[in-house]
Amino acid sequence: MIACLHGSGDLLTLALEFSPIVEPIPGGTVVLDVSGLDRMFGHPQDIAAAIMNRARERQSAIHIALASNADAAICAARGFSGVSVVPYGDEAKFLETLPVSMLAPSPQLQETLERWGIRRFHELAALPPLGIAERLGAEGLRLRELARGEVERKLVPVIDPLRFEDQIEPDYPIDLLEPLAFLLARLLNSLTTSLAARGLATDEIRLRLKLENRTTFERTLRLPVPSTDAKSFLKLWHLDLTAQPPQSPILHIWMAMRPVKPQAAQSGLFVLAAPEPVKLELTLARIKAIVGPDRVGSPELLNTHRPNAFRMVAAPSPSLATSQGSRLMLRLFRPPRTARVALAFGQPHFIAADGIRGKVTELAGPWRTSGDWWTHDPWSRDEWDIALSDGALYRLYCDPQGWFLDGSYD
Amino acid sequence: MGAAVLKQQFESVLGGHLDWQSKPLRETVRTGIAEIDSATGGLPRGCLTEIFGPASSGRTSLLVSILAEATARQEVCALVDADDAFDPVSAAAAGVRLDKLIWVRARQNAEHALKAADLLIQGGGFGIVAMDLGDTPQSMARRISMTSWFRLRRAIEHTPTVLVTVARQSNAKTCASLMIECAREQAAWSGARGSSRLLRGIRVKGKCERPPGLPRFSWKAPV
Numbered sequence: 001m002i003a004c005l006h007g008s009g010d011l012l013t014l015a016l017e018f019s020p021i022v023e024p025i026p027g028g029t030v031v032l033d034v035s036g037l038d039r040m041f042g043h044p045q046d047i048a049a050a051i052m053n054r055a056r057e058r059q060s061a062i063h064i065a066l067a068s069n070a071d072a073a074i075c076a077a078r079g080f081s082g083v084s085v086v087p088y089g090d091e092a093k094f095l096e097t098l099p100v101s102m103l104a105p106s107p108q109l110q111e112t113l114e115r116w117g118i119r120r121f122h123e124l125a126a127l128p129p130l131g132i133a134e135r136l137g138a139e140g141l142r143l144r145e146l147a148r149g150e151v152e153r154k155l156v157p158v159i160d161p162l163r164f165e166d167q168i169e170p171d172y173p174i175d176l177l178e179p180l181a182f183l184l185a186r187l188l189n190s191l192t193t194s195l196a197a198r199g200l201a202t203d204e205i206r207l208r209l210k211l212e213n214r215t216t217f218e219r220t221l222r223l224p225v226p227s228t229d230a231k232s233f234l235k236l237w238h239l240d241l242t243a244q245p246p247q248s249p250i251l252h253i254w255m256a257m258r259p260v261k262p263q264a265a266q267s268g269l270f271v272l273a274a275p276e277p278v279k280l281e282l283t284l285a286r287i288k289a290i291v292g293p294d295r296v297g298s299p300e301l302l303n304t305h306r307p308n309a310f311r312m313v314a315a316p317s318p319s320l321a322t323s324q325g326s327r328l329m330l331r332l333f334r335p336p337r338t339a340r341v342a343l344a345f346g347q348p349h350f351i352a353a354d355g356i357r358g359k360v361t362e363l364a365g366p367w368r369t370s371g372d373w374w375t376h377d378p379w380s381r382d383e384w385d386i387a388l389s390d391g392a393l394y395r396l397y398c399d400p401q402g403w404f405l406d407g408s409y410d
Numbered sequence: 411m412g413a414a415v416l417k418q419q420f421e422s423v424l425g426g427h428l429d430w431q432s433k434p435l436r437e438t439v440r441t442g443i444a445e446i447d448s449a450t451g452g453l454p455r456g457c458l459t460e461i462f463g464p465a466s467s468g469r470t471s472l473l474v475s476i477l478a479e480a481t482a483r484q485e486v487c488a489l490v491d492a493d494d495a496f497d498p499v500s501a502a503a504a505g506v507r508l509d510k511l512i513w514v515r516a517r518q519n520a521e522h523a524l525k526a527a528d529l530l531i532q533g534g535g536f537g538i539v540a541m542d543l544g545d546t547p548q549s550m551a552r553r554i555s556m557t558s559w560f561r562l563r564r565a566i567e568h569t570p571t572v573l574v575t576v577a578r579q580s581n582a583k584t585c586a587s588l589m590i591e592c593a594r595e596q597a598a599w600s601g602a603r604g605s606s607r608l609l610r611g612i613r614v615k616g617k618c619e620r621p622p623g624l625p626r627f628s629w630k631a632p633v
Binding site: 274 | 516
């Protein structure tokens with residue numbers, strides 16, 4: 001069953017409320033597939049009544065026609081006012097009084113039909129097809145089929161732009177996190193339900209708050225994997241807004257989710273368990289609230305020989321490495337500890353630093369390293385590996401700023 | 411019908427005597443150091459393992475070796491670094507897959523480190539959760555109450571995660587299922603004094619305080 005809406009207003013949005021298969025036609029007409037709606041509304045008249053009621057609520061003035069094919073519905077909606085239900089098999093009889101000009105024939109064809117005295121659908125429909133094909137060609141045959149309501153074609157549905165946005169304007173300015181969380185929960189639930197209904201998930205949520213001080217507060221939450229877990233989203237927003245609260249009471253809340261395909265993962269008997277991504281994100285957000293936002297993540301090495309060169313990344317990139325057995329590790333002092341060094345024959349002889357003090361019993365060095373001399377931030381230093389009288393091993397270095405203990409071997 | 415009769419019937423159906431009392435053996439993971447694995451059988455999952463010893467006693471080398479083994483098995487690991495002392499460059503050189511490692515830098519705050527470790531364990535899914543208190547002053551480490559250690563031990567139970575702590579002295583005491591004490595045996599230097607020398611590594615000797623009766627062991631950690 002096909003329905004056609006003809007009139008004024010935002011017919012496309014109206015039609016999308018009733019069916020996902022909607023074809024817009026130029027001239028204020030929209031065709032939609034209403035097959036299956038009879039289970040919800042009942043008879044075709046009831047479907048038409050439901051659409052008409054919704055149109056009235058949206059203040060759209062429309063004419064509706066329901067037919068077994070799209071072109072018969074279009075002709076009926078454009079030709080008759082109000083609600084028309086074209087009976088199946090009697091399309092030609094139902095449409096017989098409509099003018100041929102409604103089929104928009106070419107000017108030459110229109111003139112020919114005028115000269116023949118063909119002005120109504122039933123007059124065109126009564127002509128023999130062979131004669132029409134001989135005299136008017138393919139276009140004539142098509143017009144005859146349209147006039148008989150016999151054209152069967154598939155709808156060319158419009159692609160829904162899929163915007164997942166929602167907004168709330170509270171009755172009074174919100175200045176506490178708890179009432180804000182209630183409104184955020186409403187938005188999150190509604191948007192994730194819409195996403196789930198279309199088999200989608202999100203990996204990015206944007207929040208825009210209009211504040212009382214006439215500024216806009218914007219935050220974006222990025223997830224490592226797509227999800228529709230509204231509870232986790234709410235906790236993440238709670239942690240985020242606790243760490244970065246808006247500076248003024250909130251007048252308007254707008255939220256948008258980027259729709260993406262959900263990630264499908266095949267579990268296996270021999271696949272080791274890993275932290276559930278959204279849960280891990282939540283755990284890391286909680287830890288960030290304790291230790292600071294820039295102090296949690298995976299380390300990524302930088303492409304330089306500069307000592308201690310790395311950066312923290314939230315979503316680590318895969319790298320290849322194999323276990324190489326035990327190696328002596330360096331425990332770094334961040335920042336390096338300033339040392340007072342007594343020299344003997346040009347080599348460190350006695351070290352004193354914060355918490356470390358002793359005579360150098362063994363040493364190796366100096367090893368000169370330098371780099372980035374072609375940039376504004378060059379570095380160079382002489383390094384020693386030293387053993388102190390207490391037996392501990394350290395890395396000591398000397399650079400233009402002085403002597404420093406870089407770390408201890410452990 | 412008595413329990414003994416039921417047991418007898420079960421055994422007759424299942425064909426032979428069954429050991430009803432003993433618990434199943436815990437699954438263990440390798441440390442990457444053959445000497446320790448052969449002496450201890452590996453680190454038990456769902457338990458707290460404590461590694462302790464003075465500076466330059468190979469504690470960090472052992473910890474990084476454990477992380478390298480776990481990340482090579484594709485397990486996701488977490489390192490809570492109370493002293494911000496972890497060196498990702500040398501860890502990557504030792505075979506740690508950094509993309510499988512979550513590093514939490516706790517700003518020299520043992521309390522924050524404890525909270526972060528607790529959250530990570532509660533989050534679940536990690537192969538190893540390590541808490542490094544290696545440079546934390548003993549006075550601060552001792553402020554962590556036994557209740558906190560019991561809480562961690564309770565949280566890690568019945569999970570496939572291994573909780574490893576590194577410190578100067580034992581803090582968890584009876585909460586740890588395995589306690590490895592490390593001590594520096596000797597440092598290896600190449601070359602003669604006064605000429606070009608290189609630090610080649612250290613030899614570490616270790617013993618297990620818990621469980622009792624495990625043999626002593628030693629291993630070499632090369633640079």
